[in-house]
Amino acid sequence: MSILVEASTRVLVQGITGKTGAFHTKQCLDYGTRIVAGVTPGKGGETFEGRVPIFDTVPEAVAATGATVSVIYVPPAFAADAILESADAGLDLAVCITEGIPVRDMVRVRRAMAGRKTLLLGPNCPGLITPGPGPNSTGGCKIGIMPGYIHRAGRVGVVSRSGTLTYEAVWQLTSLGIGQSTCIGIGGDPVAGFSHLDVVKRFHEDPNTDAILMIGEIGGAGEEEAAAWLKANRKKPVAAFIAGVTAPPGRRMGHAGAIITGGKGTAPAKIAALQEAGVAIAPNPSEMGRTLAALLK
Amino acid sequence: MNLHEYQAKEILRKFGAPVPRGASAASVDEAAAIAERMFADGVGAVVVKAQIHAGGRGKGVIEGSDQRGVQVCGDAATARRAASRMLGGCLVTKQTGPEGRVVRRVLVEAASKISRELYLAVLLDRGTGRPVMMGSPAGGMDIEEVAAETPEKIIRVDVDPLLGLQAFQARRLAAALALRGELIPQAVQAMLGLYRVFWECDASLVEVNPLVVAEGEGGKPAIIALDAKMNLDANALFRHPDLLAWRDLGEEAPLEVEASKFHLNYIKLDGNIACMVNGAGLAMATMDIIKHSGGSPANFLDVGGGANRDQVAAAFRIILADPHVKGILVNIFGGIMKCDVIAEGILAAVKETGLKLPLVIRLEGTNVEAGRRLLAQSGLSLLAADSLADAAKKVVAAVQ
Numbered sequence: 177m178s179i180l181v182e183a184s185t186r187v188l189v190q191g192i193t194g195k196t197g198a199f200h201t202k203q204c205l206d207y208g209t210r211i212v213a214g215v216t217p218g219k220g221g222e223t224f225e226g227r228v229p230i231f232d233t234v235p236e237a238v239a240a241t242g243a244t245v246s247v248i249y250v251p252p253a254f255a256a257d258a259i260l261e262s263a264d265a266g267l268d269l270a271v272c273i274t275e276g277i278p279v280r281d282m283v284r285v286r287r288a289m290a291g292r293k294t295l296l297l298g299p300n301c302p303g304l305i306t307p308g309p310g311p312n313s314t315g316g317c318k319i320g321i322m323p324g325y326i327h328r329a330g331r332v333g334v335v336s337r338s339g340t341l342t343y344e345a346v347w348q349l350t351s352l353g354i355g356q357s358t359c360i361g362i363g364g365d366p367v368a369g370f371s372h373l374d375v376v377k378r379f380h381e382d383p384n385t386d387a388i389l390m391i392g393e394i395g396g397a398g399e400e401e402a403a404a405w406l407k408a409n410r411k412k413p414v415a416a417f418i419a420g421v422t423a424p425p426g427r428r429m430g431h432a433g434a435i436i437t438g439g440k441g442t443a444p445a446k447i448a449a450l451q452e453a454g455v456a457i458a459p460n461p462s463e464m465g466r467t468l469a470a471l472l473k
Numbered sequence: 474m475n476l477h478e479y480q481a482k483e484i485l486r487k488f489g490a491p492v493p494r495g496a497s498a499a500s501v502d503e504a505a506a507i508a509e510r511m512f513a514d515g516v517g518a519v520v521v522k523a524q525i526h527a528g529g530r531g532k533g534v535i536e537g538s539d540q541r542g543v544q545v546c547g548d549a550a551t552a553r554r555a556a557s558r559m560l561g562g563c564l565v566t567k568q569t570g571p572e573g574r575v576v577r578r579v580l581v582e583a584a585s586k587i588s589r590e591l592y593l594a595v596l597l598d599r600g601t602g603r604p605v606m607m608g609s610p611a612g613g614m615d616i617e618e619v620a621a622e623t624p625e626k627i628i629r630v631d632v633d634p635l636l637g638l639q640a641f642q643a644r645r646l647a648a649a650l651a652l653r654g655e656l657i658p659q660a661v662q663a664m665l666g667l668y669r670v671f672w673e674c675d676a677s678l679v680e681v682n683p684l685v686v687a688e689g690e691g692g693k694p695a696i697i698a699l700d701a702k703m704n705l706d707a708n709a710l711f712r713h714p715d716l717l718a719w720r721d722l723g724e725e726a727p728l729e730v731e732a733s734k735f736h737l738n739y740i741k742l743d744g745n746i747a748c749m750v751n752g753a754g755l756a757m758a759t760m761d762i763i764k765h766s767g768g769s770p771a772n773f774l775d776v777g778g779g780a781n782r783d784q785v786a787a788a789f790r791i792i793l794a795d796p797h798v799k800g801i802l803v804n805i806f807g808g809i810m811k812c813d814v815i816a817e818g819i820l821a822a823v824k825e826t827g828l829k830l831p832l833v834i835r836l837e838g839t840n841v842e843a844g845r846r847l848l849a850q851s852g853l854s855l856l857a858a859d860s861l862a863d864a865a866k867k868v869v870a871a872v873q
Contacts, residue, residue, distance in 0.1 A: 280672065337754065421764065
């Protein structure tokens with residue numbers, strides 16, 4: 177059915193009382209995600225929306241509720257600490273939505289989390305969703321800021337560095353009647369947790385994912401890394417779109433990690449690497465859904 | 474955020490990395506006074522260096538003259554003349570493009586007698602997620618060319634971020650750069666200083682090209698950072714108010730500065746089709762599909778995930794301030810952002826700016842029907858599009 181999260185996953189929210197955290201927690205509760213706890217230091221003992229208990233620390237929340245996944249909306253200056261707290265509490269997965277975390281903080285976090293049990297998704301990402309069978313894809317598990325209703329339960333795995341471009345891709349799939357197993361936004365920052373490759377490997381191992389749609393963009397070498405692995409190991413059909421063919425070198429295109437430096441990380445180089453791995457490339461962003469659909473025939 | 478050379482050198486000096494003696498000046502008199510003082514102290518020659526955020530200054534030329542952006546001067550009068558030609562002039566280098574950059578400040582330094590030119594930098598390795606120090610015996614050259622043509626001449630030292638650069642690692646790099654004797658401790662000090670600058674200032678790049686072996690005091694060889702380039706992580710500026718104060722708005726495109734005031738992410742490009750999009754990935758993809766459909770994007774513009782009416786209005790003003798723009802494509806995928814709210818913002822902005830150019834709008838997502846209805850009932854001549862491809866086709870046709 178999915179990777180990483182499913183309908184029964186118990187989720188806690190770090191930063192549940194902030195403006196962003198509160199808004200999206202409410203959306204996730206409405207969707208049906210099992211949000212079992214919130215964490216805001218100093219607000220322990222209160223409840224969120226009359227139904228979610230709030231704790232001062234992550235370990236207290238875990239002990240009381242059995243949460244295994246944390247989603248983090250803590251402001252940038254404090255987000256690295258929040259991630260480390262979730263790792264220290266031994267959660268399975270930390271999903272960091274926060275945008276604008278200093279790179280140095282993420283360098284430390286990634287080094288500190290190496291070899292630990294807790295996996296990290298993001299930061300600066302929309303989160304992940306395993307759509308459910310209900311109307312507007314409810315009955316699944318939505319952790320993050322994506323609109324739930326554009327999804328549909330099914331068997332295509334989606335992985336992307338972007339937010340709205342992922343919604344666009346998912347909407348194209350759903351409009352074609354193609355459902356998704358899990359959709360994962362790995363985020364647009366230069367130093368992050370899950371890479372394209374990490375997710376692509378998991379989709380390969382997931383018996384309930386038949387095909388993969390991968391959405392990349394300029395900057396870094398994550399798409400090339402995934403392409404190299406796919407070239408040797410690909411067993412499922414993969415379609416891809418790479419954004420930024422028209423992006424000028426040396427300019428940061430919104431996402432902190434979307435920049436061509438030293439002639440590296442260009443869209444043509446990524447497209448060539450993926451094509452060599454037998455990945456079908458969508459010629460433009462309007463064709464993402466149809467390019468994947470053609471592989472399912 | 475980028476720093477000027479003189480700013481980067483001030484930081485390097487503070488962290489114990491050796492830089493030439495010198496000071497910066499914003500006026501000709503100031504520059505001449507610095508030069509006179511150095512000559513009076515027995516300095517043999519000074520270098521006057523134009524301070525702009527672009528490389529290639531030594532080969533670059535001040536528009537309308539034969540003055541280069543870097544000049545070695547044997548006396549104070551020559552230094553004064555060089556400063557007077559540079560300051561207020563427009564320096565054109567291979568990195569500035571033909572429009573060049575106005576020189577508002579010069580750096581006046583003691584010239585060095587150079588025996589070797591090396592390269593030294595600290596940057597982030599995105600693959601490992603760790604800092605890496607890079608050294609090369611091929612200093613003074615375009616390092617990207619060196620990396621492409623003679624990669625064996627680039628030596629990498631991976632740094633454990635929890636430990637920082639260790640002295641033994643610096644010694645090993647010094648040895649690999651064929652530095653010997655009394656130059657080894659000097660190089661180690663420069664390397665450790667450079668790493669601390671990178672780490673403690675939240676830099677994304679600290680580059681010294683060239684790092685030179687020059688004649689120091691008493692004729693002994695000395696390591697000196699002859700040039701310095703430094704970029705800072707914009708996300709970390711909140712904890713470096715002292716560095717943020719060094720931001721030079723004169724070096725940034727005026728429209729991009731204006732956009733940043735409204736928390737909009739705008740980058741000007743060369744085309745004639747402006748676009749306004751929510752989300753960076755979708756904004757890039759929108760530029761791509763304009764190009765794919767035979768048009769040319771005038772900008773990158775991400776209004777973000779929660780743009781309000783004021784931001785949409787500001788976005789329109791910024792787009793329209795570019796005289797090359799002949800048409801506009803708005804592409805919004807409303808997730809959290811509701812399409813009807815965006816539609817209201819667009820209508821307000823169109824009325825406020827008295828827009829005459831063709832405007833193609835593609836809305837999708839939350840409350841899309843309400844949004845489309847608002848646009849249709851507005852009485853304004855808008856072109857509605859029902860997909861990304863349709864939107865691109867319509868806007869390209871409209872500007873032809």
